[in-house]
Amino acid sequence: MPTVDVYSALANPVRRGLLEGLIDGPRPAGELAGAFSLSRPAVSEHLAVLKRAGLVHEEPRGRHRYYHLRPEPLAEVGDWLHPFEHYWRARMGALRDVLDEISDSDSDKADSGAS
Amino acid sequence: MPTVDVYSALANPVRRGLLEGLIDGPRPAGELAGAFSLSRPAVSEHLAVLKRAGLVHEEPRGRHRYYHLRPEPLAEVGDWLHPFEHYWRARMGALRDVLDEISDSDSDKADSGAS
DNA sequence: AGAATGTGTCGGAGATCTCCGACGCGTCAA
DNA sequence: TTGACGCGTCGGAGATCTCCGACACATTCT
Numbered sequence: 551m552p553t554v555d556v557y558s559a560l561a562n563p564v565r566r567g568l569l570e571g572l573i574d575g576p577r578p579a580g581e582l583a584g585a586f587s588l589s590r591p592a593v594s595e596h597l598a599v600l601k602r603a604g605l606v607h608e609e610p611r612g613r614h615r616y617y618h619l620r621p622e623p624l625a626e627v628g629d630w631l632h633p634f635e636h637y638w639r640a641r642m643g644a645l646r647d648v649l650d651e652i653s654d655s656d657s658d659k660a661d662s663g664a665s
Numbered sequence: 666m667p668t669v670d671v672y673s674a675l676a677n678p679v680r681r682g683l684l685e686g687l688i689d690g691p692r693p694a695g696e697l698a699g700a701f702s703l704s705r706p707a708v709s710e711h712l713a714v715l716k717r718a719g720l721v722h723e724e725p726r727g728r729h730r731y732y733h734l735r736p737e738p739l740a741e742v743g744d745w746l747h748p749f750e751h752y753w754r755a756r757m758g759a760l761r762d763v764l765d766e767i768s769d770s771d772s773d774k775a776d777s778g779a780s
Numbered sequence: 781a782g783a784a785t786g787t788g789t790c791g792g793a794g795a796t797c798t799c800c801g802a803c804g805c806g807t808c809a810a
Numbered sequence: 811t812t813g814a815c816g817c818g819t820c821g822g823a824g825a826t827c828t829c830c831g832a833c834a835c836a837t838t839c840t
Contacts, residue, residue, distance in 0.1 A: 555678075557672075557675050557676045557677075557678075557681070558676045560672050560675075560676070561672045561673045561675070561676035562672075562797090562798085563670075563672075564798095566672070566745070569749070570748075573748055573749070573752070578816080578817090579816075579817060579818090580815095580816060580817075583817095588798095588799080588800095589799065589800055589801080590816090590817070590818090591799075591800065591801080591802095591817090591818080591819080591820095592798070592799050592800070594817065594818055594819085595797095595798080595799080595818090595819090596798090597818095598818080598819095610806095612807065612808075612816090613806070613807040613808060613815065613816050613817080614807095614816065614817085615816075615817065615818085619749075619752065621749040621750075621752045624746060624749050624750070627742070627746060628743075628746055628750060630681065631739060631742060631743055631746070633685075633688055634684070634688070634734075634736040634739050635736075635739070635743060637688070637734065637736045677827090677828085679828095693786075693787090694786075694787060694788090695785095695786060695787075698787095703828095703829080703830095704829065704830055704831080705786090705787070705788090706787090706788080706789080706790095706829075706830065706831080706832095707828070707829050707830070709787065709788055709789085710788090710789090710827095710828080710829080711828090712788095713788085713789095725836095727786090727837065727838075728785065728786050728787085728836070728837040728838060729786065729787085729837095730786075730787065730788090
């Protein structure tokens, strides 16, 4: 129960999916479990890990338990990534230019989609 | 042995440290191992994991093996983080204002330099 | 050639993860 | 109160991780 570091919490695809499912707003545990074709205990345990990592927050509401996203700890990952970001951007600069030109003729149509 | 996803590769603090140690440039395995008070086989195995994740590249050179940073796969993590980034920035807006005001009275070196 | 150096790989021990079925506890409806 | 529902926790099985000492292999030096 001590704590879980954010990186380990993010290492599991189910947990990443749970966080994605919470972007739109709080959801009860059962609803989240239904989306993963996993047993409820398994999802419950994943949620507990996310809670220990400080990435979600429990709100008991009636006989449901709503989970809220708490994305602040993700900032640590973003910060860690930062020095590398410059690096990979530099290496991908040429490719970026090409892609920019292609999407330039397509306009800047942003679409939001989960992976 | 197929491949390792970037998130799992990043879940271990030693592996993150290895990547950090490669930012300044390629280094031989032994030098990297010395910085971690870990046995050589352990570091070697961590490097193998990073290699399977596509995060480093081996360059045999004499009787050394230089490891090069290959940060492109980290872009996946950055992309995944993106939708959350907006979220946590919004939530930290108020705190940001307070901090800005504090550092404002501290000196005049507070300049918001975004990339 | 023979010795020394730099590294990966093998074999195994111990810890940790992931998942499940069964159960207990609290909440809501009748 | 009694029963149905939502959900966490317990106990355990199987897989995976992390680490080490010992060994093998290639390169370099003497």
